[in-house]
Amino acid sequence: MSRTEAxxxxxxxxxxxxxxxxxxxxxxxxxxxxxxGEPPNTHVCPVCLGLPGALPxxxxxxxxxxxxxxxxxxxEIAPVTKFDRKNYHYPDLPKGYxxxxxxxxxxxxxxxxxxxxxxxxxxxxxxRLHLEEDAGKSLHDPRLGTLVDLNRAGVPLIEIVSEPxxxxxxxxxxxxxxxxxxxxxxGVSDVKMEEGSLRCDANISIRPAGSREFGALVEIKNxxxxxxxxxxxxxxxxxxxxxxxxxxxxxRETRHWNERAGRTTPSRSKEEAHDYRYFPDPDxxxxxxxxxxxxxxRRSLPxxxxxxxxxxxxxxxxAYDAAVLVDERPLADFFDACLAxxxxxxxxxxxxxxxxxxxxxxxxxxxxATRLTPEGLVALLRLIEEGTITGRIAKEIFPEMVxxxxxxxxxxxxxxxxxxxxxxxxxxxxxxxxAQHPAAVEDYRKGKTNALGFLVGQVMKAxxxxxxxxxxxxxxxxxxxx
Amino acid sequence: MxxxxxxxxxxxxxxxxxxxxxxxxxxxxxxxxxxxxxERLRAIDVEGVEPLAHVGGLHTVWREDVPRPGLAREAALxxxxxxxxxxxxxxxxxxxxxxxxx
Numbered sequence: 001m002s003r004t005e006a007x008x009x010x011x012x013x014x015x016x017x018x019x020x021x022x023x024x025x026x027x028x029x030x031x032x033x034x035x036x037g038e039p040p041n042t043h044v045c046p047v048c049l050g051l052p053g054a055l056p057x058x059x060x061x062x063x064x065x066x067x068x069x070x071x072x073x074x075x076e077i078a079p080v081t082k083f084d085r086k087n088y089h090y091p092d093l094p095k096g097y098x099x100x101x102x103x104x105x106x107x108x109x110x111x112x113x114x115x116x117x118x119x120x121x122x123x124x125x126x127x128r129l130h131l132e133e134d135a136g137k138s139l140h141d142p143r144l145g146t147l148v149d150l151n152r153a154g155v156p157l158i159e160i161v162s163e164p165x166x167x168x169x170x171x172x173x174x175x176x177x178x179x180x181x182x183x184x185x186x187g188v189s190d191v192k193m194e195e196g197s198l199r200c201d202a203n204i205s206i207r208p209a210g211s212r213e214f215g216a217l218v219e220i221k222n223x224x225x226x227x228x229x230x231x232x233x234x235x236x237x238x239x240x241x242x243x244x245x246x247x248x249x250x251x252r253e254t255r256h257w258n259e260r261a262g263r264t265t266p267s268r269s270k271e272e273a274h275d276y277r278y279f280p281d282p283d284x285x286x287x288x289x290x291x292x293x294x295x296x297x298r299r300s301l302p303x304x305x306x307x308x309x310x311x312x313x314x315x316x317x318x319a320y321d322a323a324v325l326v327d328e329r330p331l332a333d334f335f336d337a338c339l340a341x342x343x344x345x346x347x348x349x350x351x352x353x354x355x356x357x358x359x360x361x362x363x364x365x366x367x368x369a370t371r372l373t374p375e376g377l378v379a380l381l382r383l384i385e386e387g388t389i390t391g392r393i394a395k396e397i398f399p400e401m402v403x404x405x406x407x408x409x410x411x412x413x414x415x416x417x418x419x420x421x422x423x424x425x426x427x428x429x430x431x432x433x434x435a436q437h438p439a440a441v442e443d444y445r446k447g448k449t450n451a452l453g454f455l456v457g458q459v460m461k462a463x464x465x466x467x468x469x470x471x472x473x474x475x476x477x478x479x480x481x482x
Numbered sequence: 483m484x485x486x487x488x489x490x491x492x493x494x495x496x497x498x499x500x501x502x503x504x505x506x507x508x509x510x511x512x513x514x515x516x517x518x519x520x521e522r523l524r525a526i527d528v529e530g531v532e533p534l535a536h537v538g539g540l541h542t543v544w545r546e547d548v549p550r551p552g553l554a555r556e557a558a559l560x561x562x563x564x565x566x567x568x569x570x571x572x573x574x575x576x577x578x579x580x581x582x583x584x
């Protein structure tokens with residue numbers, strides 16, 4: 001090991017560029033429907049095909065969604081904004097340019113507070129948020145050539161560029177997760193990374209710890225999942241560290257994450273990159289963003305993930321539990337519905353996160369595919385609380401409630417599952433059980449106290465879980481001591 | 483500031499213009515003529531004048547988010563030199579190793 005290696009600590013510096021597809025009905029500049037998984041080239045028109053003479057007209061709703069997203073990220077909204085052409089050639093970009101925003105982006109100067117896995121929060125500054133159109137999709141086949149589907153061409157996108165404020169691949173992942181949550185809560189996108197409605201490129205460099213200069217910037221493309229973002233950045237930070245330690249230079253370049261090989265490779269289109277010759281699109285007039293409109297959008301923003309987590313923590317949930325619920329919005333909405341019905345926060349959260357999640361994971365299902373209702377869960381919690389059923393019985397009937405939406409009270413009555421809390425009744429059972437297990441009783445009396453647990457278990461079994469556990473314990477002990 | 487023939491060559495490549503080598507020197511001279519005129523415009527004092535992105539004074543022209551049918555696929559593909567099972571087909575483009583392996 002060299003001296004430098006032993007003594008030099010490096011800091012990783014990461015900034016992310018995230019593209020989010022807006023969930024509008026129609027495309028950014030034409031009235032073609034936004035779709036996913038439809039047969040190729042079935043949602044196209046002269047505008048998104050780039051046919052000569054066709055003119056783009058912006059989608060008002062897309063602008064509204066972009067303003068919404070920008071406000072959710074605490075950005076300033078430009079009072080006047082415009083569209084520019086970004087020129088490059090690729091078969092899935094039929095016009096030979098992408099309509100984007102260059103020097104007057106819709107949003108600037110925002111931030112996102114990212115909860116970090118090790119606790120605490122990192123404020124990541126948002127440099128800009130702008131509107132643009134998506135390209136189509138290309139399939140490359142060695143025999144057939146390149147096949148192009150333009151259904152996606154012209155779908156509205158926002159690009160969100162962060163400042164280089166992230167300090168590890170894990171933080172980058174956490175940022176992406178929180179950004180996804182914010183977009184989901186703001187209601188502007190379905191943000192599915194696996195369907196490409198959330199895409200991410202990264203800028204990454206390393207520098208000696210404590211240095212204020214930045215190292216040579218490498219841009220990483222083609223990371224298609226949260227996991228691959230973390231893996232690609234870990235690989236790249238290590239690659240750069242090894243180069244520096246062996247006295248070589250890190251090239252400023254664009255690299256491509258190869259998921260299968262687990263490494264980044266230089267992009268071939270290197271010499272042409274970053275020369276997009278932007279200029280204002282003469283087909284589009286500037287947009288004036290009315291300040292009152294912006295305020296009405298701001299007022300319509302729902303509670304955002306950070307606020308929701310804070311509210312849950314205020315109810316006594318741990319930071320971890322609050323984050324798990326908020327990361328899974330349908331679960332958090334269900335939880336809120338339970339709270340509105342008067343449920344105890346910790347109990348409800350516990351049931352949702354342990355019992356329900358367990359069942360969903362087991363069956364690979366979503367909450368929306370079950371029949372469980374907030375009313376049902378709250379009724380179940382009440383049955384436990386008032387002592388009508390034991391926790392064990394509750395767990396037993398819960399899968400059925402999830403499956404059929406059955407009312408827990410009716411289930412308990414129909415099957416005679418209510419708790420045995422009557423001393424005399426339970427005492428009878430305890431005496432029977434002890435009579436059946438003389439060996440265990442003998443063991444206990446010889447000082448093997450763990451025989452007690454076995455005998456209480458047998459009482460629970462004999463009552464099919466209906467015995468009040470505390471009372472069963474007390475009675476078994478008493479009879480043994482007789 | 484005049485531009486060089488090399489810069490013109492680079493711009494032509496970026497714009498995918500198939501120019502003959504002989505055309506470059508004439509084109510460079512022409513472009514420099516245009517740039518000279520722009521240079522003269524630059525001399526004008528525009529202190530306090532709002533930058534103009536579009537002539538005509540129109541602004542905020544947009545449409546509601548309502549779908550309308552576009553072109554039938556056959557019509558969309560009709561003008562293309564080649565198509566395959568509903569896709570536009572073009573000579574193979576490979577930007578990355580990974581796509582080559584696929």
